Amino acid sequence: METDVIVIGSGIGGLSCAAIVARYGFDVVVCESYSTPGGAAHGFERNGFKFDSGPSLYSGLSYSPSPNPLRQVLDAIGEDLPCVNYDTWGCCLPEGDFDTTVGADQFCDVLARLRGDKAVAEWRELQRVIEPLAKAATAIPPTALRFDLGAVISLGQYLPAMLPHVGSTFKLTGAFSQIMDGVVTDPFVRNWLDLLCFLLSGLPASGTSAAEMAFMFADWYKPGVMLDYPLGGSGALVDALVRGLEKHGGKLMLNAHVEEILVAGRAQGVRLRGGEELHARQAVVSNASIWDTLKLLPQDSIPKSLQARQATPECDSFMHLHLGIDATHIRADLACHYIVVNDWERGVTAPQNVVLVSIPSVLDPSLAPPGKHVIHAYTPGSEPYSIWQGMDRKSEEYARQKQARAEVMWQALRRIIPDIDNRCEVTLVGTPLTHARYLRRHRGSYGSAIAAGQGLFPGATTPIPGLLCCGDSTFPGIGLPAVAASGAIAANTLAPLSQHLQLLRKLRE
Template sequence: MIYDYIVIGSGYGGLSAAALLVKQGFSVLILESHVAIGGCASFFKRKEFTFDVGATTLSGVLPHQPLGRLFEQINIKPNIEKLDPGMIIYQKNKKITRYSDKNKWINEASEKFNSEQKGFWDEIYNIESMSWQLIKQNYRMPPTKLSDLIHLAKPSNLRFIKLLPGLIRPVTDLLKKYDLDKNEDFVEFVDEQLLISTQTTSSLAPYLTSAIGLSYPSETYYPYGGIYKPLEMVLDYFKSAKGEIKFKEKVTNISETKEGYQLTTKKGSIYHSKGIVSNIPIWNMANITEGSIKKYFVSKSDKFKTAWGAFTMYFAIEDKMDLETAYYQIHSANPLPYCSGKSFFVSFSLRDDFKKSPKGWRTVTISAHTNTSEWENISEDEYNRRKEALEKEIFENFDNFFPQLKDAEKLYINAGTPNTFKFFTNRHKGYVGGIPHSIKRTLLQMPPNVTPFKNLYLVGDTVFPGQGLPSVVLGSLNIVDVITHRGI
């Protein structure tokens, strides 16, 4: 059988593209190397507990935003709840509450950072709102052909011209504009919020994409049962529309054929398709392709040599404390060993989420940014020593900031490093979180979703528009629009 499209990988990128393709009437097969869907937004179970492996927070679900559009197009209604506050940040002796209401948040920020914050946040929220409008009406991004540029030059886009400087100007410029660049605590706060959204800090983060990253805690949703649950509904839709998925099928080679492509897997299975939508990172694509296609991916991935790794911790904990939200960012008192940022992110399951943990318990996922090189080329003893040192530091902070949980029983304590992500998701070097945004190369220079090869497309967090579930799903919405217009 020759499928219209084979989708490689069933992360949020691959599975949403696959669902939208079957909706358009294409025959689609997904090949997934792992035993479950989700990739960096997957899960694992221990007895009656379910743990998110990486991503935990859902955003971009309003009707005009990517996940909202996906859910609407395939008519699913995931069980999600808006959290207010969307996040709480503990920084030094401050507790900073990210209220959902804009004015309440501006008052909170002004008070906690002892400064006038209205101008800064008004501009951030304004850019964010315009960016979503720009994104919604332009699916041919980044432009790869003259016709895409002509499409972008339509009159309804003229009002967005004022957003352009935000592609090459850093957040630091906005901080200066509102006299906030010398406010060290505020700059640290902004940097750590940017690190979990744009993967970089204020001096390098372009303020256009940063506006979306900085505003997301005002529209943060909790997915009941785990972050993979909405994606599971996407899978159900995909299967009901006659899409096929095969697990434990790691694609190891792609070659061109007369009809399109031949894909070979580690097990030795061979599949044929007219087209491919690849959900795997661009670095990985360079390893499984040949000839001119390989050359293309080597040249693309060579431009983006590094990305972050993640250190993660997972455990179940007795529910001994009332919590105001599910999501906390903790600025560590001491530098976290082998980590690069100053903070780590703690996600609790909600008290009434009995799909994740039984009554009286919660599950916890913690993540921090680390350099993958800290975990490479070291002995097993050294690897374990580093893991233990970091776990200890994180637990000490955890006990400080959640004192009522200090004596709570913890079960199934586990930690993950970039090596763990590499093992379970196959991501090159365990790089996660896509390619950090930077003013040094604009968003439009990110690898595009369209390649020069016939019917070979890319989705996922290492291609336009980048990391995080809303961006990844946006890439899939855009590419299926392109495919639908082009046909096969």
């Protein structure tokens, strides 16, 4: 088979890239190793319960124009994504259990109750300091980026909007802790900001770029903001991207495991398991992580500058707990999301310290049978792979460790639903080995952990002609907006500048 562009992997980055490449008029084929598209964001079903495999917190998807690159991708390919809106989430912290909301003011009420007027004043001052940074962070959409000389024009049209914020731009490249220092001294507020940074990047404030947090403040802490949950779960999001891909003539191949990227002076195609070869006239785009991409390349074809990316620091892995439960007489005030922190002193990145809980059937009852709820609890990017490495997944040792390491998630759930143990009808426990097996993730990692000020993300291009990359190894952040942006940037880099500019005009309408 011969096509213009081959995309390896159908994660959100790969699908975003492929769908926009197809929209630009290229013939594109996506090769997905698994039987279901979506990568870390795919959905799956057990006994009538529909689970999200990974991401569970969304914003900026229910309106356009939106600063969220994922919404921009959907707009570019002409796909809608019906969402339900909400603004409240639960916190189970060392200070106690309470609900909070997104928006400009409500968190100040929480601070006043927990910490007093001084903490409120510091939070207000932080909002004031971040406001110009937020405007600078959102002045240029990531979808305007491309990695060739055409970027001078694609980015240049946003220069008038950027000029008033030039003074703030340089601050965006450093760590967010540099913005906090001198403004925030209250221990709880500093811990809270560390937590938000960790959820964005997998790193505390000292390693998270100010740009990421400025973007988050612009999105979450503004008047009238709402969070979104796509009706049908993350699977509905994946379906929308696949529809857009196929609508524009692209093709998705499932159970198509790429064993090698063919290189002869340039990336020329891929070889699948079983020996079938697909050839690319224009480019091969890898949505696999940088570590997994390097494994696909012939060793004698890898330039030293690309081989050096093997040393890219990585986030730790996950523990997952997927439950289908009986919701009879369950508390009526359940929130869709909860954040559980056991001990601030240990730090938010410490293993077994932070647990996220998602109960999306509170918002979308179609995800569970009548009278039931679906639950996803996980330890986000803090489970060390080393304690699992080499284990036999069929061994008693593995079963015992699964049970022991899942206990922190059960404890978190008991704070929310005390009788959770007696309600379970479906119980699935995932480990870093599960992550590595089903998501084809190097060491089960959720992405790169390049600390702000200690390195730059390499972007879409590589030293091998015809080989591009997208996904969490190429753009700051480990969430859906970041990988969607990376896919769009790779697609733009392949497209003629005139088509890219036309797309940007459409997104501004």
